[in-house]
Amino acid sequence: MSLSQSVSARPAEPAPSRARGRRTRINRAHLALAVVLVLVIGYLVANPVVYLLRGTFLGPDGLTLGYLVDAFGQPGTIRMLRDTVVFGAGSAIFATLIGATLAFLVARTDIPFKSFVTAASLVPLIIPGILHTVAWLMLVSPNIGAMNPYLKWVGLGSLDISSMGGMIFVQGLHAVPLVFLLMLPAFKAMDPTLEEAAAISGSGVLESLRRVTLPMLRPALWAALLVTVVNCIEGFEVPLLLGAPEGIQVLSTKIWFELSKFPANYGAAGSYSTLLILLTLVGSYLYTRLSKSGRKYQTVTGKGYRPRTISLGPWKWLGGAFVAVYFFLAVVAPTAILLWVSTQPYFRRPRVEHLADFSLDHYRRIFENPVVPRALFNSLWLSGAAATIVMLLMAVAAWVVIRTRLPGRWALDGLAFVPLALPGVVLGVALIFVYLRSPIPVYGTIWILLLAYITLYIPYGMRYASSAMYQIGGELEEASAISGAGLFETLRRIDLPLLAPGLLGGWIFIVVSAMRQLSTSLLVYSPGNEVLPVVIWAQYSDGQFGALAAIGTLMIAVLVTLVMLLLLVGRRSRRGISLDAM
Amino acid sequence: MFTTSRFSRRLKVSSVIAGACLLSLVASACGAGPNSTDASGSTSFEEAATKTSDQLxxxxxxxxxxxESERKAELIELAKEEDGPIVWYTAAADDDTAPLIKKFKEETGIDVQVYRASSATVLAKTMEEAKAGRIRGDVLNFSGLDPTIASNESLYADLETPLADQMVEGTVHDDWIADQLYPFIVAWNTERYQGKSPETFKDVLTAFGDGELAFEATDSNWLFGVVQLLQEQEGVSEQEAIDMVADAARRGVPVVGHTLLSELLASGQYVAAATTYHYRSARQVEDGAPVAWEPQPGPVITTVSGTGIxxxxxRPASALLFVEFQLTGEQEYWVEAGRTPTNENYQGGILGQGFDLYILDDDALYAELQKWDDLYAEMMQSSGRPVRE
Structure with missing residues (x-):
């Protein structure tokens, strides 16, 4: 039997899935769980979506398609949509290639500097979008780019980051952590026996990668690509700051301009967002179809597994060089430029003679601002709480979608995907609209921020949880059930521990992203309940770019220290969850 | 084939999704929709506004x-009878709100809580609150055209204060008064431009080559102002003036955000900027940045920040007390901070330096808002594209 046959033969085993299906169909507990989940997720998601749809299809005189026609009938719409596709797909493919390669190198090979990569991979995530984009403006612009002289020296000429290529590069780099965190647990959880079988059958490393490893990772890869495409299309700061000089407009900047007008054009913004929602729903549906025969991707089975490290031989140095280049581009270059800006009185190109003006005034200003400690505290607990709630909720939701055969479970997956397509401003206005009128007394309190963050990060939680779930075989749950465990005990003792590395990846992604979430936070926070992004935005809008760079530098320092500590703790503890386990 | 139980189960799950949607529909259905701009439409808003108006x-x-001093003492007494801290909605800078609140508390003993965001965000939030029946802020500060919009949406109560007589002409309205001026100035990088300073707006629009002159991408109110001034300076028609700006915009570069615009100018990415804020460029000059902005090519196009109850x-007495503080104590602070005040008793910023100010006629701009917004957006989109698609 050839190798590909042996892999693809697995879904041909019908009995367990039918048996599981039959058991699921008669299980009222599953249905009750699904009902609760649909209610909770449905309530959170429906509020902003209904608001958006009302704005799009309801005019002063009743139902209308007028806003839709006006929005898509504007001159330049086709160019805008084309640029959106090029930008979204380009940056997502770039991010997926880099992120997946990094995850593979870290999880499965013996490359050097591995321990740095996990920490380093998160840095682009923590840098506020405005700062990350401006850092690249400072690095690769025709007149001020600090890297341009070196680029000329290596024969690349004077590059301009304010171009479609530059936008794809910066957005892609920003999205790498999303892919890396999604792919790392999948690579870690791979069953090496299949690769060993490939090796015995005479396959080389590359062939077994192509014919065994990649097909096994298909759900995780699709999840990463899908969520990254939408994440990049929604990406806002990069096209706004780098696209504007070239007259490039994409869906997200168009929505921003429509909402910045007075009166805010909710009709047009809603029309564009509705298109985005439809696209994500189609993507979600296709993804579910592609992953339907999920059993063939299960690698953590009842037979035991132990991920194997592939020895790359001398090639490990090439892998190491790849990691080093990534580390330089994603971490060293932007951090260095931010550090430079944070110690200078104003924005200028790094030169030795300017070192005379070195000052820590911007850092002093941050620590003198009484709002900063409060905002930092609020951001930390809010993002931690939102991440915990989302990941627990979505772990169960992913289980319902993947493990049970309940009718309508695809809708749960689709529902959980929708917030990805909601512009933050629309969510913010919708939350204000609903909770000003709701008997639930959260308006003007910090709890509305928690609701906002939970809603915003449901899609990411779902993707992280479901790609982890696809790797785990159903027979472990069956064994648990046979041994007399109930639904919740099985979830608690079998699924959650096995899902933990994937859930932890999602948790980290959500915590870090929520610490940066601006557009919704700015609308729904209330006096005394400031969060970090609000403070960051204030520095930017006040023209305090140096102070903003100082905050960014401190955030990077704190994050890298925290991750390194986690790595250290993870290594020392034999059991438990650590980043190393991801 | 469906069995009855399977069918009912499918129906059950589907109905749950529909139920959740329905829940939200019900929650979302009440009140005005997103496309309603009439903030003052609800009955509860009108009742609350009438009550405030009577109290005022x-x-x-x-x-x-x-x-003056008796009035202040009386207002402090009245304010102390009202509950809770004053809630101040503002687009003012973070570094400014904290010292202002401290100064106000020292003068009056009354606390202020601040909600700050971009002017457009503060306006959007205020309008949503108004639609739901009551604005949670007591004092409302917006900038640019937003105070005029707020006034047209009836978000402000009538404002009567003797301080109105001390204000710069064009800054006093029935229900709001400008508390700070934001002059748009032309600035240039002295390392990249050593030529003659532009003497007219036509010079500004024609002196710089491809990719050298930067504009902030959303300053449609500046376009409105510069078109009026070009007509006066050059004796051209409105359309000819618009064409002159459009030509410059095609060769120029749009930058999103005044902060980034000022920083990129100082760093030398662009040779000149047509629409920087005075206080930012003036601060950069003080910090030693290679930036210059004097002389200006004509009257300085000026927009405002406005405050009202x-x-x-x-808390009408507290709100009035705070608004009057903004027109006096805050003005003193603006002078110290290098900003441009609106009370003529406090000369600072660009005031008193011999510049003519052209304060934008926001009512005229508001009447043609769509036209100027669309024109400017089109100009900014045409950057680097000699022929518009």
Missing amino acids: ADIYDQLDGLG AATTS
Whole structure:
């Protein structure tokens, strides 16, 4: 039997899935769980979506398609949509290639500097979008780019980051952590026996990668690509700051301009967002179809597994060089430029003679601002709480979608995907609209921020949880059930521990992203309940770019220290969850 | 084939999704929709606004004829009878709000809580609150055209204060008064431009080559102003003036955000910027950045930040006290901070330096808002594209 046959033969085993299906169909507990989940997720998601749809299809005189026609009938719409596709797909493919390669190198090979990569991979995530984009403006612009002289020296000429290529590069780099965190647990959880079988059958490393490893990772890869495409299309700061000089407009900047007008054009913004929602729903549906025969991707089975490290031989140095280049581009270059800006009185190109003006005034200003400690505290607990709630909720939701055969479970997956397509401003206005009128007394309190963050990060939680779930075989749950465990005990003792590395990846992604979430936070926070992004935005809008760079530098320092500590703790503890386990 | 139980189960799950949607539909269905801009439409808003208006009328009666210090003392007494801290909605800078609140508390003993965001965000939030019946802020500060919009949406209560007589012409309205001027200035990088300073707006628009002159991407109010001034300076028609700006915009570069615009100018990415804010460039000059902005090519196009009492405040005396503080104590602070005040008793910023100010006629701009927004957006989109698609 050839190798590909042996892999693809697995879904041909019908009995367990039918048996599981039959058991699921008669299980009222599953249905009750699904009902609760649909209610909770449905309530959170429906509020902003209904608001958006009302704005799009309801005019002063009743139902209308007028806003839709006006929005898509504007001159330049086709160019805008084309640029959106090029930008979204380009940056997502770039991010997926880099992120997946990094995850593979870290999880499965013996490359050097591995321990740095996990920490380093998160840095682009923590840098506020405005700062990350401006850092690249400072690095690769025709007149001020600090890297341009070196680029000329290596024969690349004077590059301009304010171009479609530059936008794809910066957005892609920003999205790498999303892919890396999604792919790392999948690579870690791979069953090496299949690769060993490939090796015995005479396959080389590359062939077994192509014919065994990649097909096994298909759900995780699709999840990463899908969520990254939408994440990049929604990406806002990069096209706004780098696209504007070239007259490039994409869906997200168009929505921003429509909402910045007075009166805010909710009709047009809603029309564009509705298109985005439809696209994500189609993507979600296709993804579910592609992953339907999920059993063939299960690698953590009842037979035991132990991920194997592939020895790359001398090639490990090439892998190491790849990691080093990534580390330089994603971490060293932007951090260095931010550090430079944070110690200078104003924005200028790094030169030795300017070192005379070195000052820590911007850092002093941050620590003198009484709002900063409060905002930092609020951001930390809010993002931690939102991440915990989302990941627990979505772990169960992913289980319902993947493990049970309940009718309508695809809708749960689709529902959980929708917030990805909601512009933050629309969510913010919708939350204000609903909770000003709701008997639930959260308006003007910090709890509305928690609701906002939970809603915003449901899609990411779902993707992280479901790609982890696809790797785990159903027979472990069956064994648990046979041994007399109930639904919740099985979830608690079998699924959650096995899902933990994937859930932890999602948790980290959500915590870090929520610490940066601006557009919704700015609308729904209330006096005394400031969060970090609000403070960051204030520095930017006040023209305090140096102070903003100082905050960014401190955030990077704190994050890298925290991750390194986690790595250290993870290594020392034999059991438990650590980043190393991801 | 469906069995009855399978069918009912499918129906059950589907109905749950529908139920959740219905829940939200019900929650979302009440009140005005997103496309309604009529903030003052709800009955509860009108009731609250009438109550505030009546209370304010009583306060104005009580203060009538009092001298400046007696009026302040009386207002402090009235404010102390009202509950809770004043809630101030503002687009003012973070570094400014904290010292202002401290100064106000020292003067009056009354606390202020601040909600700050971009002017457009503060306006959007205020309008949503108004649609739901009551604005949660007591004092409302917006910038640019937003105070005019807020006034047209009836978000402000009537404002009567003797301080109105001390203000720069064009900054006093029935329900709001400008508390700070934001002059748009032309600035250039002295390392990249050593030529003659532009003497007219036509010079500004023609002196710089491809990719050298930067514009902030959303300053449609500046376009409105510069078109009026070009007509006066050059004796051209409105369309000819618009074409002159459009030509410059095609060769120029749009930058999103005044902060980034100023920083990129100082760093030398662009040779000149047509629409920087005075205080930012002036601060950069003080910090030693290679930036210059004097002389200006004509009257300085100026927009404002405006303050007023929220139409539905339950603390009208406190709100009036804070607004009057903004027109006096805050003005002193602006002078110290290098900003441009609006009270002529406090000369600072660009005031008193011999510049003519051209304060934008926001009512005229508001009447043609769509036209100027669309024109400017089109110009900014045409950057680097000689022929528009």
